[in-house]
Amino acid sequence: xxxxxxxxxxxxxxxxxxxxxxxxxxxxxxxxxxxxxxxxxxxxxxxxxxxxxxxxxxxxxxxxxxxxxxxxxxxxxxxxxxxxxxxxxxxxxxxxxxxxxxxxxxxxxxxxxxxxxxxxxxxxxxxxxxxxxxxxxxxxxxxxxxxxxxxxxxxxxxxxxxxxxx
Numbered sequence: 001x002x003x004x005x006x007x008x009x010x011x012x013x014x015x016x017x018x019x020x021x022x023x024x025x026x027x028x029x030x031x032x033x034x035x036x037x038x039x040x041x042x043x044x045x046x047x048x049x050x051x052x053x054x055x056x057x058x059x060x061x062x063x064x065x066x067x068x069x070x071x072x073x074x075x076x077x078x079x080x081x082x083x084x085x086x087x088x089x090x091x092x093x094x095x096x097x098x099x100x101x102x103x104x105x106x107x108x109x110x111x112x113x114x115x116x117x118x119x120x121x122x123x124x125x126x127x128x129x130x131x132x133x134x135x136x137x138x139x140x141x142x143x144x145x146x147x148x149x150x151x152x153x154x155x156x157x158x159x160x161x162x163x164x165x166x
Contacts, residue, residue: 008044016119021046027061087137
C-alpha cells in the first residue's frame with residue numbers, strides 16, 4: 001500500500017511541481033498504516049495543513065480511498081498526526097486561489113480542514129476528485145447509486161490520479 005500512495009503523490013508532484021511539500025515518503029508510510037485491507041486508494045496528493053502563511057513545514061499526505069479521506073503527517077522526531085474524514089462528516093468544499101498557490105478548505109461537521117500551498121493549477125483537479133467522490137458516497141448512503149456507476153467513478157478517479165485531469 002505504501003508504494004501505491006507514494007507513487008500517486010509523486011505523480012501529483014510531477015504534474016504540479018509548485019506545490020510545497022516535504023518528506024513525502026514518511027507521510028505516505030503513516031497513511032499506508034491506516035488504510036484498511038478492504039479499502040482501495042483512488043487518489044493522493046500532498047499539501048500543508050495549516051492556514052498560516054508562515055508555516056510551510058506541516059506537510060500532510062492526503063489520501064482518498066473508496067471509503068474516506070485520510071490525512072497523515074509523520075512528525076520530525078517521533079510520532080505522527082492522523083485525521084480521517086468520512087462522507088457523513090463532510091459538509092462543503094471551498095477553493096481559494098492566490099497569485100502562486102491555492103488553498104482547499106474542507107468543511108466537516110466537527111472542524112474545518114485547511115490545505116494550503118497547493119499549486120493553483122492543481123485546484124481544479126482536486127476539486128473534481130473530492131466533489132465527485134463525496135457526491136457519489138452521499139448518493140450511495142441513500143441507495144441511489146448502482147454498482148456499475150460506483151465502479152465507473154472509481155476507475156475515473158484512479159485515472160485522474162495517474163494521468164491528471166484532461
